[in-house]
């Protein structure tokens with residue numbers, strides 16, 4: 001039976017990367033205007049098959065969604081909820097056929113190409129069926145933005161705006177959800193359908209607004225002190241950084257909530273720490289906007305001048321990097337840590353990418369999906385832009401090639417992080433821990449140490465030198481320079497170029 005368009009039918013709030021009920025404008029609008037409201041979350045087959053998706057993401061979403069439903073029940077809102085495993089367009093078509101959709105409410109998603117293609121198909125379908133789709137802008141991310149003249153201002157204004165509060169309007173009434181086709185209703189967390197999941201023993205941060213608020217609160221209660229000093233250290237940063245990234249990436253918190261808490265924070269002797277944290281909040285929006293404005297960077301370097309950049313990495317070195325078996329202790333510790341916990345601080349993420357693309361000579365595309373799967377906070381906008389920055393293919397940023405031995409001595413001077421994640425080196429004397437290959441072979445044999453740790457896959461010094469020469473040479477080509485001018489025009493505020 002085809003439902004004919006009328007003022008009847010249900011209002012659907014489609015939750016994507018916005019798994020919260022606080023400061024959620026589409027939800028607030030639907031509750032105030034709607035009569036029969038369905039809160040919907042969908043695990044789409046294209047997403048489950050995508051190589052950036054991992055089971056830790058799906059579990060985090062599940063935890064966040066079930067926490068959201070529990071809260072809705074506790075609030076006694078007369079709405080229905082559903083979590084389904086099916087293509088989003090099929091779900092909407094089915095709902096429209098059996099119940100009629102009066103209006104669709106959601107946030108605009110700055111997502112991967114497959115979500116954009118899906119949204120285009122849904123746009124065509126809602127138009128044909130005369131269903132209003134109220135798509136709300138996420139924070140200050142603008143579709144089709146061609147320059148950044150006013151962006152920073154708009155971002156600040158959005159962040160200072162009032163938080164929306166959802167409360168059921170007078171017309172809301174309870175209704176029966178339709179019976180879903182077989183296999184659609186999820187009763188437990190779905191799993192990815194590819195075979196590249198990183199696994200990992202955890203524990204991972206848990207999804208949900210309550211958990212998110214706990215991290216927010218403890219950060220401003222004291223963890224923020226020392227933020228600036230510890231942010232570069234793989235061990236200490238786990239406590240001194242906010243750890244809000246998965247909650248922002250999956251929307252258990254809005255950036256506006258975080259920004260306003262930050263603005264009101266009064267933490268003695270943490271002025272500089274707070275300042276450093278505040279700039280990073282804006283960077284989040286900056287990178288997502290960059291991806292929104294130029295989404296081809298999911299596949300190609302933002303600077304097209306690097307399309308022919310020569311790489312000579314081997315499948316063996318790529319596999320060793322992915323498994324944390326390169327023979328460079330800090331690189332391996334970082335990789336094993338992120339596989340098992342889903343988190344790594346900024347500098348160590350940058351170092352992993354630098355090592356892959358510069359020392360091991362692989363294009364950024366070779367590792368971008370692997371780390372996306374490992375990062376619990378995978379956020380396409382930040383991830384693809386940052387990956388390319390660290391790989392040195394933007395043509396506008398300073399070329400940075402991290403020396404992992406130097407990083408190790410500076411950021412993990414006592415080797416606590418390395419010993420935690422590379423058990424083969426637990427007994428290695430500290431003087432050799434950062435570069436075990438410097439231990440004299442005879443001493444190594446006699447010491448009774450575990451000898452299973454791999455020899456270094458490359459010479460850090462000579463591979464770094466070769467990469468530097470190659471990158472600088474390329475940066476001076478006309479193609480790279482012309483593209484750099486274009487990138488500055490689109491993605492950088494004119495004032496910051498003065």
Ligand SMILES: Cc1cc2nc3c(=O)[nH]c(=O)nc-3n(C[C@H](O)[C@H](O)[C@H](O)COP(=O)(O)OP(=O)(O)OC[C@H]3O[C@@H](n4cnc5c(N)ncnc54)[C@H](O)[C@@H]3O)c2cc1C
Nearest residue numbers: 241242243244245280283284346349350377378379383386
């Ligand atoms: C190669 C690479 C890939 C990355 N991929 C992601 C990703 O997929 N998702 C993600 O959220 N971050 C990513 N980052 C940025 C950064 O490493 C993380 O945001 C940060 O480590 C998260 O920890 P935190 O929440 O404790 O951050 P805090 O230092 O406490 O910062 C607070 C928030 O600010 C934002 N932020 C912090 N640093 C940056 C930055 N450099 N760029 C943009 N936003 C920032 C994040 O939303 C973060 O949660 C990536 C960095 C690199 C080098």
